[in-house]
Amino acid sequence: MAHNYTLEIAVNDYPGAAAAAAGGADRIELCNALSEGGLTPSFGLIRKCLQDFTIPIFPIIRPRSGDFLYTNAEFEIMVSDLILCKELGCKGVxxxxxxxxxxxxxxxxxxxxxxxxxxxxxxxxxxxxxxNPFAALEVIITAGCKRILTSGQQLAAPDGARLIADLVKAAAGRISIMPGSGVRPENISALATQxxxxxxxSSMRSVAPSAMQYKHPSFAAVxxxxxxxxxxxxxxxxxxRNLGLVLTDATDNTDIVG
Structure with a gap:
């Protein structure tokens, strides 16, 4: 018995999107300012990624950092960004x-x-x-969403695995429950099993030195x-590759191919 796994990569810029696509990501969540939890990306970035990559591009629609309690004016801004994504040909938001x-x-x-x-x-x-995550689950299903991104109401998905498993059961195939935050190559197969x-x-983020040769002395230590x-x-x-190692049934030894 085999599962078809989907790996979505959250990216902050065009080089990140290119790396995600080259690595075999199934979908890209396109953001600006991932350090702020992700904000709406620019028109130019969305269009360039749609032009260059064949995998689905899902921009985040979030006009500011902070909470998720939006005014009517902010909602109008989000609708405008939504319509733009639709006109550009995005597969989702x-x-x-x-x-x-x-x-x-x-x-x-x-x-x-x-x-x-x-x-x-x-x-x-x-x-x-x-x-109340279970009441929220039902509201989100009724509203028409396709999936829920969650860390199981913990800072990282591995710590919220028990709630995520309960949500998967409660969803019963009506909506996809997608673990995110702290998902890395070394723990993704365990999360699938749990x-x-x-x-x-996953954002798969790491840090590299800038290619800048000149570093202004006033800012070199920043x-x-x-x-x-x-x-x-x-x-x-x-x-x-690690998703391909997940077992569908702990009683047998048949590998799942992702």
Whole structure:
């Protein structure tokens, strides 16, 4: 018995998208400012990635950092970005709306899904800030989202694996539960076994020195000025390879091919 696993890579820029595609990613979550949890990427970046890569591109629609309680004006901005993504030919978008009481904003989520069609909508880790994950699950399913990105309401998915497994069971195939945050090549197969999830999300980020030869002495000691965040296509390939080692049944020894 074999599973078809999906590996989504969150990228911050064009080089990251190129590395994700070269490494065999199945889908790209396209962001700006991943250090802020991901913000809406630029028009130019979205268009360039759509032109150059054949795998689905899912831009995040998030106009600012901070919480996921949006004003009507912010919602209008998000709708404008959504329409742009639709016109450019994106296969999906990533978004999340909460109410002040920690529940999912069903009205905004439903409106977004209707406007997005036929694009898919992923409800992102705003889910991890909701007060009742199982009530939120039902609201998100009713609203029309295709998947939920979650770390199991912990800082990292490995720590939230038990809740993720419970959500996979509760979802019962009605929506995909996609573990994300702290997902790396070395733990992805264990997460697949522990949770029963078949879609996984990772940024695969590492840091490399900047190629700048000149470093202004006033800024040479600033930690982030002369390093760049990178994705290594080898890491993406390793994660895909490790998904191929997951066993469908602990009682047999048949490898799953991802």
């Amino acid at each position: 990533v978004v999340g709306f909460l109410n002040a009481d920690g529940s999912v904003d069903q009205e905004k989520t439903e409106r977004f899904c209707v406007l997005a069609a036929p694009m898919e909508v992923t409800f992102h880790r705003a889910f991890d800030r909701c007060v 949770t029963g999830a078949t879609e996984f999300h 930690p982030d000025d002369y390093v760049v965040s990178v994705i290594k296509d080898a890491d993406v390939r390793e994660a895909r």
